[in-house]
Amino acid sequence: xxxxxxxxxxxxxxxxxxxxxxxxxxxxxxxxxxxxxxxxxxxxxxxxxxxxxxxxxxxxxxxxxxxxxxxxxxxxxxxxxxxxxxxxxxxxxxxxxxxxxxxxxxxxxxxxxxxxxxxxxxxxxxxxxxxxxxxxxxxxxxxxxxxxxxxxxxxxxxxxxxxxxxxxxxxxxxxxxxxxxxxxxxxxxxxxxxxxxxxxxxxxxxxxxxxxxxxxxxxxxxxxxxxxxxxxxxxxxxxxxxxxxxxxxxxxxxxxxxxxxxxxxxxxxxxxxxxxxxxxxxxxxxxxxxxxxxxxxxxxxxxxxxxxxxxxxxxxxxxxxxxxxxxxxxxxxxxxxxxxxxxxxxxxxxxx
Numbered sequence: 001x002x003x004x005x006x007x008x009x010x011x012x013x014x015x016x017x018x019x020x021x022x023x024x025x026x027x028x029x030x031x032x033x034x035x036x037x038x039x040x041x042x043x044x045x046x047x048x049x050x051x052x053x054x055x056x057x058x059x060x061x062x063x064x065x066x067x068x069x070x071x072x073x074x075x076x077x078x079x080x081x082x083x084x085x086x087x088x089x090x091x092x093x094x095x096x097x098x099x100x101x102x103x104x105x106x107x108x109x110x111x112x113x114x115x116x117x118x119x120x121x122x123x124x125x126x127x128x129x130x131x132x133x134x135x136x137x138x139x140x141x142x143x144x145x146x147x148x149x150x151x152x153x154x155x156x157x158x159x160x161x162x163x164x165x166x167x168x169x170x171x172x173x174x175x176x177x178x179x180x181x182x183x184x185x186x187x188x189x190x191x192x193x194x195x196x197x198x199x200x201x202x203x204x205x206x207x208x209x210x211x212x213x214x215x216x217x218x219x220x221x222x223x224x225x226x227x228x229x230x231x232x233x234x235x236x237x238x239x240x241x242x243x244x245x246x247x248x249x250x251x252x253x254x255x256x257x258x259x260x261x262x263x264x265x266x267x268x269x270x271x272x273x274x275x276x277x278x279x280x281x282x283x284x285x286x287x288x289x290x291x292x293x294x295x296x297x298x299x300x301x302x303x304x305x306x307x308x309x310x311x312x313x314x315x316x317x318x319x320x321x322x323x324x325x326x327x328x329x330x331x332x333x334x335x336x337x338x339x340x341x342x343x344x345x346x347x348x349x350x351x352x
Contacts (some may be wrong), residue, residue, distance in 0.1 A: 012290055014228055019288035024071050024216045031213065032069045033062060034107050034204065036195035041194075041286070042303050043070060043162070049282040051185025052141050052161040054307065055125075062201075065247045067122050067162050074222060076119035077156065083129035089136035092116050093146040094153070096122065104320035111148060116140050118157055119219060123163040125191040127173040134176060137161065138183055158222045168238045178310060185275045186300075225285070232281035234292045237337040240350070241294050242276040244333050244340060245301055248350050249309045257332060257347030258336060263315035263325055268308035275304050294335040302326055 022044065031165045039055070041064075046053040055063050064080065071078035081092055085271055094114035098107050115121065116137070123137055136146065140286070141161050163184070181187070193201060217225075249255055249267030280296040296348045306322045315325070340351070 003236050008082075011231055013230060014224070014280045015285055015288060015290055018225060018228075018285050021216050022286045023116075025070075028073045028216060029066070029069055029214050032278060033066050034191050036062075036066060036190065037169055039066070039188055039190055040070070041283075042145045043067075044286065045279050046159050046185050047074075047158070047222065047287065048225050048229055049185060049275075049278040050158075051278070052163070052183065053186040053188055053303075054163045054165065054181065054184040055188045055338055056167050057190030057191055058166045058192075059183045060339070061192070063164050063190055064122060064124065066127060069213060071120040072213045072253060073216050074120075074156070075218040076160075076222075078120045078122070079115040079189075080122040080124060081115050083125050083133070085128060087129045089133050089190060090148070091115070092133065093136050093140070094249065096148060108243065111151070111153065112258060113153070114146075115147060115152075117156060119158055120162070123161060125166060126163040127165050128176050134174065134180065137252055138165075138180055139239055152352060156219075156227065160218055169263065173302070178308075181307045182269065182271055184292050185279065186303035186309065188303050189306075229281045232284055234277055234281065238280065238292050238294060238297065239273075239338070240337075240340060241297055241333070242273050242280075244255055244346055244349060245297070245305070245329055246270075246272045246276070247352070248329050248333070249305065251348070252281060254352045255345045257329075257345075259328060260333040262326070263311055263318075265310045265312045268305055272304055272308050276300060279304060 001024065010281060012239060014212065018255050027041060028036065033040070038305060043053055047154055068078055068080070078206075081087075092114045093116055096109055097348060099110050099184050100107050126134065126137070140155060140159075144155050144157070144159055146155065192198075203343050247253060251261055251263060251266060276297055277292070279300045280292040283296045283300060284290070284292045290320045302323055304328050309322050309325060311320060311322055315321075334346075340346055
C-alpha cells in the first residue's frame with residue numbers, strides 16, 4: 001500500500017532529469033574534490049529533502065572547499081561564518097542602523113542583513129560560539145527567518161545550513177545540546193582519504209590545476225526538486241521499518257533489545273522517523289526511482305540516528321560508539337514485510 005505520494009508522467013520525467021543532474025554534479029565536484037562521494041551524496045540528499053547537515057571531521061579534510069564548490073555547482077549564494085567565542089547573534093543575523101535620507105533630511109531605521117541571508121551557509125566550528133549565538137542560528141534553521149528587535153525577516157529560499165565540528169578539540173567549546181542537534185537532519189562524518197585519494201590530493205594541490213566549475217542546477221530548480229521529494233510514494237512497510245529502527249533505540253520500551261538497555265541513555269524521537277522517510281524519498285530520486293525501499297533507509301540510518309542517540313558510560317568503557325549501536329540494530333531488524341510484522345519482539349514494539 002502506497003501513501004504520501006501522487007506522481008504523474010511529468011514527475012517521472014523530472015526524476016530522470018534529476019538522476020542526470022546528480023551524475024553531472026558529482027562529475028563537476030570531482031574536478032576539485034578527491035573522493036568523499038558518500039559525503040557529497042548525503043549533503044545533496046539533505047538539501048533536496050529541505051534539511052540541514054552537521055559535518056564532523058578533523059581539520060584539513062576540505063570540508064569548506066567541498067561546501068563552497070557544491071554551492072557553485074548549484075548556482076547558490078554562499079556565505080561562510082567562522083564561529084568564535086566572541087561572536088554575537090547580530091553578527092550573523094544582521095542589525096538595525098540609523099541612516100539619514102539625503103532627499104528628505106530625515107533619519108530612517110534600516111536593516112542590514114547578516115551572512116545568514118544566503119542560500120547556503122557554512123557555520124564553521126559551531127561549537128566554538130556561545131549558546132546565544134547558536135540559538136540565533138537554530139531559529140533561522142527551524143523557522144527560516146531571523147528576529148531583530150520586534151521584526152522578523154524572512155530568509156532566502158532555498159536555505160541550507162551546514163555546520164562543522166572539530167571532534168579532537170573540546171577545550172573552550174560550547175557543545176550543542178542533544179535537543180539542538182536534533183534540528184539537523186544529518187550528522188555526516190568526513191573521514192580520512194584512502195592512500196590513492198591522498199596521493200591525488202597531494203598531486204593536485206601542489207601544482208597548477210584549473211578548477212572551473214559549470215553550474216548544474218539553480219535555486220528555482222532546487223525548490224522544484226524539494227517539492228518533488230514530497231510527492232514520492234512510500235509504502236506502509238517502509239514506514240514500519242523506519243519506526244522499527246527508531247523505536248528500538250528507546251530505553252525501557254517494550255521489545256527493545258538488551259544491548260540498547262546496556263549501551264544507551266536515551267534514544268531518538270519522532271523527528272528521526274520523519275527525517276528517515278524524507279531522506280529516503282530524496283535518495284530514491286537521486287537514484288532514478290519513484291519509490292522508496294528499505295535499502296534507502298538502511299543507507300541513511302547512520303547520518304539520521306548517530307546524533308539522536310546517546311551512549312552511556314558502559315558503552316564508552318567498552319569502546320562502543322553510536323555507529324556500533326546503529327549497525328547492530330540494522331542487523332537485528334528484518335527488512336522483509338512478513339518477517340518484520342510477524343516477529344514477536346516487533347509486535348511488542350508496534351503495539352506500544
